[in-house]
Amino acid sequence: MPQPLDALAVRTWCSLALEALGREREEIDAINVYPVADGDTGTNLYLTVESAARAVEAVFAAYETGSDAPGLADAVRAMAHGALIGARGNSGTILAQLLRGMAEVLGERDGGAAEALRRAAESAREAVAHPVEGTILSVASAAAEAAHAAGAGDDATAVTAAYARACSALEETPGQLEVLGRAGVVDAGGQGLLAVLGALFEAVTGDAPAARPSSRAHPVVSATTEPCDESGPAFEVIYLLEADEAAVTRLRSRLDGLGDSLVVVGGDGLWNVHVHVDDAGAAVEAGVEAGRPYRIRITHFAAAEHTEPRERVQRAVVAVVPGEGLAGLCAEAGATTVLARPGEPPASGELVEAIRRAHAREVVLLPNDFDLRHTAAAAAEQARDEGVRVALIPTRSAVQGIAALAVHEPDRRFDEDVVAMTSAAGATRYGELAVAERQSFTSAGVCQAGDVLGLIEGDVAVIGADLATTAETVLDRMLSAGGELVTLVLPDGAAEGLADRLEAHVRSGYLAVDTVIYHGGGAPLLIGVE
Template sequence: MPQPLDALAVRTWCSLALDALGREREEIDAINVYPVADGDTGTNLYLTVESAATAVEAVFAAYETGSAAPALADAVRAMAHGALIGARGNSGTILAQLLRGMAEVLGQRDGGAAEALLRAAESAREAVAHPVEGTILSVASAAARAADGTAPGDDAAAVAAAYAGARRALEETPGQLEVLGRAGVVDAGGQGLVAVLGALAEAVTGEASVRPAVRHHPAVTTAAEPCADGGPAFEVIYLLEAGDSAVARLRSRLDALGDSLVVVGGDGLWNVHVHVDDAGAAVEAGVEAGRPYRIRITHFAAAEHPEARERVQRAVVAVVPGEGLAGLCTEAGATTVLARPGEPPASGELVDAIRRAHAREVVLLPNDADLRHTAAAAAEQARTEGVRVALIPTRSAVQGIAALAVHEPERRFDEDVVAMTSAAGATRYGELAVAERQSFTSAGVCQAGDVLGLIEGDVAVIGADLATTAETVLDRMLSAGGELVTLVLPEDAPPELGDRLEAHVRAGYLAVDTVIYHGGAGAPLLVGVE
């Protein structure tokens, strides 16, 4: 059923777009051959949308204590601003300008989706110094033209038509751009935009979008030689506080220094992206124009050949749900990222933690099933900076503890990763939660205040008492066997809870040991069975 294009639809759009890009990120990276074959377009688009989604969530959080809901204008402007400050790479920067163009229209009282898509395509072309057909710009223009042919005011029809038009345009890109035709792929940025528009169509029409296949030629890999064609050696990106006239001069200067120039933004804040041989000159130009910050410089050759970097020590980066576990993991030698209840870390925080580890090789433990896409994007970003990263898909802190327990930095990297992955995989996980409202679960209907016992992410037990429900969860998990039970309790847990559960295991399972950790957060209890 069609939904109104309101603030809630924007929130849903962000969530669906992030999921779509998370699924397609690696495939989009693999077909990235233009403008530079550096294999990061999917990752850059994911990071850009992640920043946009975070900004939208912040708007909704500000309204949680009151009865009013955010206005559409507030949500779309937050989405555009979040994309602007978090934009990565050529395609991510263009996507940020597309969202800004949409926000200019949807922020008005009578603005509709078709008009917004037209303004988005126009503003993106204005932001690119030398627009090229067969790219994300072509896909955006085709989507806008398709939407413009629908009945005025019918947002659902407009976004559905835009998505269909974008898909058709994407298939035409290999015939528009020679490098794509030679490689046998569609444009990577265009593929990412199709995913974003598909999410918009699903959010507004209520109908799941049909995921188009990513055209991937066997000869195209992320190990392509980015500088083989004599192109610029560096990608320079920074945020810039400057006036319009200063930015106009900056565009001219950067255009003379390099290529792939995209300057997006307005109202005093800009995101600058350019490929140059002289990275210092590009930054100096920004200093002359205003105040550049969040400066990121990537050497294309170094990003593709991390083995050329000097090897240093190995490290483990772990996401942990509480201060107590953070201390435990730090003592074990890990660099930690704290995940507070309701505030999962963004991929930028994980990248920062990887950098803080100062390691040539990093094992990343997300310790949460919902962080898999975020962690994958962070790992990919760190790889472009020359760090060898192995992502172990741990879905709970107890799996991360098991992996960290067998970590041996003296082993070969691959052997260490295999051992840690095996330990995590051999650990079944469970947790307790308190139901916030009546709902249907895999174990039946629960009421607000019920204690839920989850095993491997699914509700297996509904109870009224924390300790009794925990014992039932333990019995079910141990029915398949086990040698070690790990219990993680929050700091404010009843002091007798740990003793009671340990006694329960000891009485019923003589060969099973129990270890208890304090300092978790969010869940009343985490359970691991190895």
């Protein structure tokens, strides 16, 4: 039976959309031939919706301790914001703007589904520099028109009409865009949007959408075999940008002159910028001139499009790392890496993608962070459903991951390799130094903003005034229980002489203990004692 379009319905919508895109991801990837045949539209949409769903869950979690529940405005704004900051690729960026347009209407008391869908379609077209028919924009516009014609008084009726028209609009896309007609496929972004609208239909009506014939019923030429347009831009550049609207207007003009597939979405000072260019540096520089770009992602299309199919290897390691330097170190050791920046933990979809990139029958997954245990478990379960044998070693720090990777032997039996890596990680005590952001109570007492915190096994053990002295105290406490090897991971730009001072401290006080130093970690200092 029909359900009110409230916060709970938005939560259900996110969950159902994520499930639908999870089921259809590979098929959508396979028919992705526009604007670039890089075979990642389904994956990008999945990761975008995963970010949206995570933001909605955070809103509900914030209300769990009280008696109130989030309102519709809170939920839809969280969904739109989550999609904005997690948007991937051309279609994911457009979907983020569609959700933002809906939030603008549903966040108001008198806004209904029909008006929300209309505003979504309008705002998405406004965000695209040169809209093209036969794409996700066409499907969104057709759905909005049908919802509006059905009437604004009943959300279930409007959504039902929108979904039905979106189905037929998707089938029309091969006749609207020549590249789709040649390949014999519907638009990949449009099919992804249909999955999202189908989830909205189910959340509002309570009925599952009718099964649709596979897009492979068309004479499909998949993205991996479709001839590539050699004349197109070489890079996809995408980043979040903090800037005012005037600066973004200038940025649009500059990026439009640099490349194509330009989409700039967002507002209120935060934007997601997507463009295809030959000069990736110039696109990033334009963002620097406009404001503060971050979460910069640059993809080289040539590498994505022309890579020959390769045979699966038997075994691989996937490791989450906190800095570029460690990523290089782990990559040299043969691991596929996922970068975790401060305050930006990877989503389960990113870990699944890394497992797929490893292209192995057996994968050892090293999350290297206690807070990633549930995310990593979800990724491992999904990869197992796809036929990959995955072993999750619950490493809590990058130094434990380094220890595990050091004993990895791909020629060993899988179970034996996992046992050896798990033992090495478990035998490594880990510490970390951090800087307190505010006054708070800790297991070592009250700290003030700016204090240096020495954590051992995740608990604050030392509160100090400077990094080097605090690190020495942490080392002494960790080595008091014994040890043979100290691993120090310093960030790039660490204070000059810090590594030498700590190495000398270990050498002078613990003659039988060796020290190994790596650079490129994300924290002020990571410490491991084996």
